[in-house]
Amino acid sequence: MAQVSMTVNGKTASGEVEGRTLLSSFLRDTLKLTGTHVGCDTSQCGACVVHVDGVAVKSCTMLAAEADGADVATIEGQANADGSLNVIQQAFQDHHGLQCGFCTPGMVMSAAALLKENPKPSEGEVRAYLEGNICRCTGYHNIVKAIMAASGQDVSAIAAE
Amino acid sequence: MPKDGGIGASSKRREDVRFLTGVGNYTDDINMHGQAHVFFLRSDVAHGTLTTVDTSAAADMPGVVQIFTGADFEAVGGMPCGWQVTDKHGEVMQEPRHPVLAHGKVRHVGEPIAAVVAETLEQARDAAEAIVVDIAELPAVMDMKAAVAEGAPKVHDDLTSNLCYDWGFVEENKDAVNKAFEEAAHVTTLELVNNRLVANPMEPRVAVGDYSRGTDEHTLFTTSQNPHVIRLLMGAFVLGIPEHKLRVVSPDVGGGFGTKIFHYQEEAFCTFAAKACNRPVKWTSSRTEAFMSDAHGRDHVTKIELALDADNNFTALRTDTYANMGAYLSTFAPSVPTWLHGTLMAGNYKTPLIYVNVKAVFTNTVPVDAYRGAGRPEATFQLERVVDKAARELGVDPIALRRQNFITEFPYATPVAVEYDTGDYHATMDKLEEMIDLPGFAARRKASEAKGKLRGLGVNCYIEACGIAPSNLVGQLGARAGLYESATVRVNATGGLVVMTGSHSHGQGHETSFAQVVAEMIGIDESMIEIVHGDTSKVPMGMGTYGSRSIAVGGSAMVRATEKIINKAKKIASHLLEASESDIELKDGAFSVAGTDKSVAWGDVTLAAYVPHNYPLEDIEPGLEETAFYDPSNFTYPSGAYACEVEVDPETGKVTIESFAAADDFGNIINPMIVTGQVHGGIAQGIGQALLENCAYDENGQLLSASYMDYAMPRADDLPMFDVDHSCQTPCTHNPLGVKGCGEAGAIGSPPAVVNAVVDALRSAGKEVTHIDMPLSPDRVWAAMQ
DSSP, X not given: OEEEEEXXXXXXXXXXXXXXXXXXXXXXXXXXXXXXXXXXXXXXXXXXEEEETTEEEETTSSBGGGGTTOXXXXXXXXXXXXXXXXXXXXXXXXXXXXXXOSSHHHHHHHHHHXXXXXXXXXXXXXXXXXXXXXXXXXXXXXXXHHHHHHTTOXXXXXXXX | OOTTOOTTOOOOOTTHHXXXXXXXXXXXXXXXXXXXXXXXXEOSSSSEEEEEEEOHHHHTSTTEEEEXXXXXXXXXXXXXXXXXXXXXXXXXXXXXXXXXXXXXXXXSTTOEEEEEEESSHHHHHHHHTTXXXXXXXXXXXXXXXXXXXXXXXXXXXXXXXXXXXXXXXXXXXXXXXXXXXXTOSEEEEEEEXXXXXXXXXXXXXXXXXXXXXXXXXXXXXXXXXXXXXXXHHIIIIIIOOOGGGEEEEOOBOOOOTTTTTSOOHHHHHHHHHHHHXXXXXXXXXXXXXXXXXXXXXXXXXXXXXXXXXXXXXXXXXXXXXXXXXESSOOTTGGGTTTTXXXXXXXXXXXXXXXXXXXXEEEOSSOOBOOOTTTTHHHHHHHHHHHHHHHHHHXXXXXXXXXXXXXXXXXXXXOTTSOEEOOOOHHHHHHHHHHHHTGGGHHHHHXXXXXXXXXXXXXXXXEEOOBSOOOHHHHHHTTBSSOOOEEEEEEEOTTSOEEEEESSOOSSSOHHHHHHHHHHHHHTOOXXXXXXXXXXXXXXXXXXXXXXXXXXXXXXXXXXXXXHHHHHHHHHHHHHHXXXXXXXXXXXXXXEEETTSSOEEEHHHHHHHHHXXXXXXXXXXXXXXXXXXXXXXXXXXXXXXXXXXXXXXXXXXXXXXXXXXXXXXXXXXXXXXXHHHHHHHHHHHHHHIIIIIOOOOBOTTOOBSOOSTTTSOOOOGGGOOOEEEEOOOOOOOSSSTTOBOOOSSHHHHHHHHHHHHHHHXXXXXXXXXXXXXXXXXXXXXXXXXXX
């Protein structure tokens, strides 16, 4: 067992981990931040995406020990300071970009990373970027629309609702 | 009209806020004090005799609490099947025992052999590696037709064969159907496979068992679409726990698509082990476990024949299907290829004579059961493919051939036992033609050809049956359950409402749309209404959510309960207003006396119900809480017309979806935004089936597609934006909301559109292709062109 310490959503967090403990397990089981979800065993689904030092990472692919000293951001820290939904979260609600909600934390975190590197992505760029985030409910239509809307683009031409 | 919504408003979903901020409450988020973890050691061979299961070394491993094997479950019941099909000879189906943990034999890769309960999951997994298992391998039964041949190895030694049942429907029509084929001017025949799929909700299944020694009460938290059904099946048939000592909770559930309907061994195990170990026991499925333990879907092999007269009228239809049951009967498996498939074979057409034969077969594979659409996609796919093929053989326009044979008068009794109450198939086809710019297709095809691509257009119709019912009818058909729904409306003293529904929401947005209905009926804001579901200790006995039944059946129960509330509230209001009850009107959340300006607010009436100082105690009881059970008198019949345009790269066989349009008739609609989203998701799963997804086994029964590296889930860049319309509305005539249900339509209507489009594209290049089996992966399409 080893002691790890990191900043999670702006607060210091530490705990004991085994060498094999994944960052996703540390967040969920030790820190009780259960908003980060695990949907597969092969780093394909993207439900577990968090930001580590500002970069989108599948937290099931990273050992907790590797994140020692890092600055980690999860879905729990995304809302505005007053608790209201941030621009991306609000766009997901406005455009019905989620149904069961299980892939949603990873989608929101990936969307935030995308918009940071590409503030006005085209539809094709959004779809390509989401290659590592699987949603089984929405058919992606409304997720893509929500992300484009969150980037400030006019999505009214994209089919209704 | 409520200020913030009501029926017909695209109210934003209230549940989104917790999902978007990471504070949903999914089953895996639940951790109990003192909880142990279970890891299941699963069979890595498809078929064999268990000669050794030695847990002695594993039992001494660090952290191990207890190890269980099949022997520990000999005294409890097997996993029950909820539907008994009677075959064409009047014999009931063969129904093998399905043990909680394998005993004697293993019958599919993934079948649990032993369960290790330990302090941590890692310790449980480590200990499982120390269990010694010897399996004497037997030949795997994989091919359905070979499985029912004379002398085939048997999946179950105590059954007479691998044939579960041989079902004929409608048996009395068989001779007339055969005669019609002899007299037909043209017969179109098509043999096809409806590929095996895995539902793959993004949340893997989870079960947490808990036991209170002091009160002898069991609690199971589980990722179920229908917690009451699990309580009944597990309590009554597996573990012998009375319902009043068993609570089943399904909180936020991350998608279901059918595969979370069924009662699974892991649920029974965790409930059993929590008592045996005297501590909570938790299991969380990995994705690979999900692939080899969640019930699969589809997997039909079918020959369909369509008879037409000289004027191209459909005169008869005959189908012959082999349906894979897998190694055991999952909860509702027998109903899927029979009553959910055969009854839909008329489709949108007035074919007068239909005969459906289905042979259900045991194989050494994961059990197969309902997956989004369940039987109806299989029916629609074969029918809409054979109609398309007939049009090509006859040299007529496929849309015109469909229109010529449309049912146009309602109610319409089909020759396959169901009666469609409403529909307008020309209207949805008219809408579709408007949406897809049909006249412009030739130019679009030319443009594609200029790029070296082949362009195809596929069109089809669908009909589906939702809100399965009524209970007395399905009982005659073999259901071992009722198919009503329940709702309790509890009005609080200060006017807010809690509605407890037996339906379950796992992505469908019931917390929003159900509140819209009650808000509309009373004339109060949606924010005053809370929807509660998924906990057998809170909600009256309900049947859960599947088969697009929630608004049609659960919504109807809620309407009935709310009507009772309104009736009682009017009595209270009439007392407060000193007016005749018949003069009381409810509008915008206030009760008024007709023709006067006297009124009393909703909140004053609800307060009076609980503080009954000025109250007609001699006539009515205090309180304002009502329950209703609604048993539907018929199915509902959504329908529609779908179109897909594809481009095929002739060099590689790669298919891209250029556009997809859906014109649906769902009857009345509560929340258009949610309905549209349901259609999007259904279409994505249908396109997934048509182009990408395939659950593959090798001839030895090894599951080849047990991860997202191998099973091609549709991803964002595989799909286009969808054009969805539901302005054609023929309301259901037999439920109070006039609603039909929309959850499965997309998955039912879309696969034939895609395949029809690809065949059309290849034929535009002069390829004599009549059919390609799904998924239409590049290699299959390329091979078909050679």
